[in-house]
Amino acid sequence: MVIIKSKHFILRPFRKGDEKSLIEGINSKEIFRNTLRIPYPYTLKDAKEWLKKTSKDRKKKKPTAFNLAIDINDEVIGGIGFNEIEEHRAEIGYWLAEKHWGEGIMTQAVKVMTNFGFEKLKLRRIYACVFSFNKASMRVLEQNGYKLEGILRKEIRKGKKLLDDYLYAKVK
Ligand SMILES: CC(C)(COP(=O)(O)OP(=O)(O)OC[C@H]1O[C@@H](n2cnc3c(N)ncnc32)[C@H](O)[C@@H]1OP(=O)(O)O)[C@@H](O)C(=O)NCCC(=O)NCCS
Numbered sequence: 001m002v003i004i005k006s007k008h009f010i011l012r013p014f015r016k017g018d019e020k021s022l023i024e025g026i027n028s029k030e031i032f033r034n035t036l037r038i039p040y041p042y043t044l045k046d047a048k049e050w051l052k053k054t055s056k057d058r059k060k061k062k063p064t065a066f067n068l069a070i071d072i073n074d075e076v077i078g079g080i081g082f083n084e085i086e087e088h089r090a091e092i093g094y095w096l097a098e099k100h101w102g103e104g105i106m107t108q109a110v111k112v113m114t115n116f117g118f119e120k121l122k123l124r125r126i127y128a129c130v131f132s133f134n135k136a137s138m139r140v141l142e143q144n145g146y147k148l149e150g151i152l153r154k155e156i157r158k159g160k161k162l163l164d165d166y167l168y169a170k171v172k
Helices: 019-026 029-034 044-059 105-119 135-143
Strands: 010-012 066-072 075-086 089-096 125-131 147-158 161-171
Touching: 010 105, 019 044, 019 075, 044 066, 066 105, 075 105, 089 105, 105 125, 105 135, 125 135, 125 147, 135 161
Parallel strands: 089 125
Antiparallel strands: 010 066, 066 075, 075 089, 125 161, 147 161
């Protein structure tokens, strides 16, 4: 089992019993607005499905996704992971409970996860897609050496809107 320890939190697999803190942390309009696949409102059914999915992913021989909980005192306060894992590349994605925003947690989490991706998963390219208005996420990536490669105009449909996607990547 993968457990990555950092000074203020640990990264560990999601597990049964996480439902309550997961819902408390992730059920946020702001998180919904800034991400593509996280529903709002976030229900118990969503939480259960997520725990099942991540558990299934872990059992796969060649997983296409690898997601960990950000844990402080046994509570899920965020999530970070690789999706679309294909050979040498993967997309990194993350969210953090609003009450912890601005404490430097995600800058640190992206740092340890990026190192893990390059060193243990042997990735050579990690990329992230950020909506044009998500300056905090851009900052997190830039502080970790990710470079802006381009702006994909009107790439994403979210509700009625077409959003520009900022493509960031770090290579090894
Ligand atoms: C993006 C997110 C993960 C950031 O997490 P965090 O732990 O608060 O980030 P950090 O504290 O490590 O760093 C945030 C940086 O952005 C800066 N920042 C925050 N809001 C900002 C804004 N509106 N404009 C510019 N910079 C901003 C902070 O000052 C900080 O930079 P600094 O270290 O130079 O001071 C969190 O806001 C979140 O979960 N957002 C919703 C989900 C999301 O956007 N996921 C990513 C999708 S690509």
